[in-house]
Amino acid sequence: MASRLEVRKTYKLYIGGAFPRSESGRTYEVTDLKGRFLANAALASRKDARDAVVAARKAQPGWAGATAYNRGQVLYRVAEVMEGRRAQFVDEVSRAEGHPSRRAESVVEAAIDRWVWYAGWADKIAQTLGGTNPVAGPYFNFSIPEPTGVVAVVAPQESSLLGLVSVLAPVIVSGNTAVVLASELRPLAAISLSEVLATSDLPGGVINLLTGHVAEVTPWLAAHMDVNAIDLAGVDDRALRTQLEIAAADNVKRVRRPDTDDWTADPGLARIRSFLETKTVWHPIGV
Amino acid sequence: MPTPFEYAPAPESRAVVTIASSYGLFIDGEFTDGTGGSLKSINPATEEVLSEIAIASDADVDRAVKAARRAYTRVWSKTSGAERAKYLFRIARLVQERSRELAVLETLDNGKPIKESRDVDIPLVAAHFFYYAGWADKLEHAGFGSNPRPLGVAAQVIPWNFPLLMLAWKIAPALATGNTVVLKPAETTPLTALLFADICRQAELPPGVVNIITGAGDTGRALVEHPDVNKVAFTGSTEVGKAIARSVAGTDKRLTLELGGKAANIVFDDAPVDQTVEGIVAGIFFNQGHVCCAGSRLLVQESIADELVGRLKNRLGTLRLGDPMDKNTDIGAINSLEQLERIRHLAGVGDDEGAERWTADCELPAKGYWFAPTVFTGVTQAHRIAREEIFGPVLSVLTFRTPSEAIEKANNSPYGLSAGIWTDKGSRILKMASSMRAGVVWANTFNRFDPASPFGGYKESGYGREGGRHGLAAYLHVD
Structure with a gap:
């Protein structure tokens, strides 16, 4: 019996809950480590990046306004749906990152478990990072963490799934929305993740995923005046990093610099904290 | 017109400090x-x-x-x-x-x-x-x-x-x-x-x-x-x-x-008026308005705007501007000639753009840098005095009708350092406070600081x- 010819998937962008091709009509060839063809990914343009920011901004108030319990359940749902597509992710990670399947399995498991870990944080952030402040006067004073807004994320280049989840989950768990640029050479697991996101009750626009060239897309995101923060995790080129930080200063973006390659380590709270503002409210007592 | 009670000078002694040459x-x-x-x-x-x-x-x-x-x-x-x-x-x-x-x-x-x-x-x-x-x-x-x-x-x-x-x-x-x-x-x-x-x-x-x-x-x-x-x-x-x-x-x-900042100080029609007037004064005239979190944009609900601004002007008429070393002085000197010129320039822009200027009637000392408390009414969001930080004793007054309009106007700024809310309604305070894109929100107070209280934008x-x-x-x- 002849072996069945597989039905391949068209890998597209994920913007505002939909899966468009790049408006530029461009694609680029994605290969495995040995140079064998895997797919043509959309080559995102400046316009795609801007559309993604618009979608993220539109989704932001609703996502931040959802209850923390609700956000936690959505993140947990992402883990549930990922678990169901485990084999696909193992295959993609294995081919993209060159891991033997045993290692790829553990990477995918860690990525799923990371969603679960962050899901649990959703309704604990405010109590952990906020509180009342004992001011010296008749005032009730409290500080609460709030999401920064729209966050541009440059996903790690090597760790195309675990690294991606490790930078994405801490951004959205607190109510930010994200525009993420996937690993340039290994974008396929990220696109499959966006298919998971689309079926996980995550409102459209909360995460928007672009695939393309880091050097082409990131300058537009760093300079975009409606982006509040940028995570440079996947910017490996020092000169580009400097250029992006300079552009980010135009609207005082919060910048998280690249700092780790070890995505298996305990994440801690640092990434969540990077994309939070602290609001402090005063009210007189007894007047 | 002579006032019935004049203040006697009450200067603090400068003998307590020795300044080297x-x-x-x-x-x-x-x-x-x-x-x-x-x-x-x-x-x-x-x-x-x-x-x-x-x-x-x-x-x-x-x-x-x-x-x-x-x-x-x-x-x-x-x-x-x-x-x-x-x-x-x-x-x-x-x-x-x-x-x-x-x-x-x-x-x-x-x-x-x-x-x-x-x-x-x-x-x-x-x-x-x-x-x-x-x-x-x-x-x-x-x-x-x-x-x-x-x-x-x-x-x-x-x-x-x-x-x-x-x-x-x-x-x-x-x-x-x-x-x-x-x-x-x-x-x-x-x-x-x-x-x-x-x-x-x-x-x-x-x-x-x-x-x-x-x-x-x-x-x-x-x-x-x-x-x-x-x-x-x-x-x-x-x-x-x-x-x-x-x-x-x-x-x-x-x-x-x-x-910097360009804080909105939002006054609803149910705010306690006298307390609010004091808060507005503290918000923008404290420290000559040289305060990054100053309440420099007064957003007043339209129905009470005339009354509130009238009372505010009456109150400003009682502020004492002059010798900073006098213990009765409310408004001191502008910190530098450069800053004074910036304030004068932006106030002039306010005139040019069609806002209506009111200045407290007070005598400015002959020497030194001074700017009398000033209120602009008829200010729109497009005016530079509603958008740019003046960093002086200059208040821009805008009006609103609904809470959502107040939120929209308050957040319509690249800045987000502080905000003020004046209302007697608790649920409205909490709604407004959570809607402000600002690091410090003062509700029914303004310009309070404490080392235990996080501050920033x-x-x-x-x-x-x-x-x-x-x-x-x-x-x-x-x-």
Whole structure:
């Protein structure tokens, strides 16, 4: 019996809950480590990046306004749906990152478990990072963490799934929305993740995923005046990093610099904290 | 028309403070000469020269950073939290002991009324050191993981509006967390920082832990761009803040910025009127409006706008402008001629763009820099006086009809430092407070500060917090 010819998937962008091709009509060839063809990914343009920011901004108030319990359940749902597509992710990670399947399995498991870990944080952030402040006067004073807004994320280049989840989950768990640029050479697991996101009750626009060239897309995101923060995790080129930080200063973006390659380590709270503002409210007592 | 009761002059004595004819740079525990020339610090209320101040050259900046590095490596990083705490408690006590001297000097150098420097600035300075002193040996309980570590040498550049208070906001948390500092006060208000150097001497703080260097923009630039600083903390204009963010791009320097603001002070029709009028005055006329979080945009619900503005003008008519050293003075001098000209310019733009100017009827002293309390009505969101930070005693009044319109207008600014809400309705306070894209929200009060209360902005008002547990993060490697 002849072996069945597989039905391949068209890998597209994920913007505002939909899966468009790049408006530029461009694609680029994605290969495995040995140079064998895997797919043509959309080559995102400046316009795609801007559309993604618009979608993220539109989704932001609703996502931040959802209850923390609700956000936690959505993140947990992402883990549930990922678990169901485990084999696909193992295959993609294995081919993209060159891991033997045993290692790829553990990477995918860690990525799923990371969603679960962050899901649990959703309704604990405010109590952990906020509180009342004992001011010296008749005032009730409290500080609460709030999401920064729209966050541009440059996903790690090597760790195309675990690294991606490790930078994405801490951004959205607190109510930010994200525009993420996937690993340039290994974008396929990220696109499959966006298919998971689309079926996980995550409102459209909360995460928007672009695939393309880091050097082409990131300058537009760093300079975009409606982006509040940028995570440079996947910017490996020092000169580009400097250029992006300079552009980010135009609207005082919060910048998280690249700092780790070890995505298996305990994440801690640092990434969540990077994309939070602290609001402090005063009210007189007894007047 | 003669008023029935005239105030007699009630000047505070300046005998409590001795000002040297010139000051050098406080580096490595002693005053040394600068090599970048000098500038004069003047009393903005009289234009009298108070002292000649050294300008730190690039070489002087380097010397100060080296001193701070040495002190960090050899002494301060090996000093236990408990010992650091005791130094800071000492400093807090010394500030309290010398509070009148510091208040008088602050008023002479800055132009702010003595009642503000005496009752607000200096007590808050002492409180700030006392607060952070207590954190020094408790950092592992601050919620930043089990092993919070200092960054190293902090470069700190502060503004002229609250000179010693901004020094305290910078130095207290930096020292508590185990960093050493090089601090540059503003060129128009260096004197209390230089007196603080004497407090460091009295506290027997190890040499080099605190270094105070004076100068203008070039000195500040050399300091933040010095390759051996680990941390830059800046309070000042958004424009300079952005330039600093660009200058540290690509480095490993950590940065916190506390920048400008254009706060909305929102008054609903059910607000208690007298209390609100006092709050509006405190919001924009405190410290001559030289406050980054000043309530410079008054948003009034349309139905009460005429009445409220009328009452506000009556109240402003009773404010006393004049000699900052007089204990009855409410409005002191504008800090510098440059700032006065900026205020005059933007007020002129307000006229040109069609807003209606009202100025309190008060006599301005012949010498010094003065600007009478001013209210613009008929202001729209497009007007520059509704968008740009004036940093002076100038209030822009806008109106709204519904809460959602108030939210929209309040947040329609690249800034996001503070906001005010005046209403008797609790649920509305909470809704408005949560809708403000601003770091500090004062509900039925305004311009309150406390060392336990985190302060800092959203958006282009900067990042990082000063004060409270949150303020520690700016000076620590955290998990």
